[in-house]
Amino acid sequence: MTPYELYCFGESGNAYKVALFLELSGIPWTARFVDFFNGETRKPEYRSDVNEMGEAPVLVIGDRKMSQSGAILHHLGKVHPKFGPASESEEEEALRWMFFDNHKFTSYIATLRFMISITKTGETPVTEFLRGRAINSLKTVDAHLARRPFMLGERMTIADFSLCGYLFYGDELPFDLKAHAHVVAWLDRIKSMHGWKHPYDLMPRKSAS
């Protein structure tokens, strides 16, 4: 089997969602470093040849290039059932949480962390807006996880990979994760899975130059 090739970079929690799925599933994959911080995803040739949405991750599957971590996880969950939905109703419930993640969870958390910890904007009205939204969404997920170990119940699925993507960046997260105890316990369960790695140990980063 030709290993999957994943366009990714260490700072991308969206790429990490896919990288971690592949790693915990024991599926061979290789990383193709995306030089995001030097503008690679904004170049016309990236849009024309790799991803018209101008984003990472992109998973190369034979002669296809698939983007959007949610769509990639949905595809991988069908082909590699270890963390895939076990039934149509599980698939629908997984998609429900993955859409929530894209709309209300990763969207706010990732952008907030990017501004505060990567581009270092300092606190602004925008970070205040994003933090308020992020915390509301964390509360929704925390309440859900109060009653089950993983998002869909007893076992980890694609929905967990989607939601956890940005939450392993530790001190880079500009809010108090510990205020959400069920989320913290759930992250510990994921972290204890065989083969788990931190995003920076799983995906390449730009070396200082």
Added chain:
Amino acid sequence: MTPYELYCFGESGNAYKVALFLELSGIPWTARFVDFFNGETRKPEYRSDVNEMGEAPVLVIGDRKMSQSGAILHHLGKVHPKFGPASESEEEEALRWMFFDNHKFTSYIATLRFMISITKTGETPVTEFLRGRAINSLKTVDAHLARRPFMLGERMTIADFSLCGYLFYGDELPFDLKAHAHVVAWLDRIKSMHGWKHPYDLMPRKSAS
């Protein structure tokens, strides 16, 4: 067949995505008005009995209540194939655009329109942030639609319903939609479909009281 019941309100483009799918498919449905502006979705009983995510739309399907417009459209596209994906690869491509919509398109457009045209915040650093993101995403969709009449090709699918949800609110949109000619032409194609209705003609609104 018991008609579907849709928790919705006229101002919700996310509810409109589902309502328009049902209407254009000729599927019987009834509206259950959600009193969003008086805080119904934020009440504990709404979270416990209707949707733990505290949002509309919610589609009642027998004894199930399904939320997230993307997940609802994905489900409906399987049960009612008129606008459903015609193959697994179409399903994946539809999901890819629906995740993009939730992450980068509806998310920014809906929040911007809510602030400017509904809560009337005026221009702020947050609306400036949202507008920049919204316009970038409109450009991505415009470039995609330059080469095909609908998001997946020759016919309208769930991906179109997802992306168009907030774009029929006319003067409430606080940016120049006309700058995106392929998007405008695509909206005209949707508008010309038999049975098309404006969101305010399709879903109930709070009467002035």
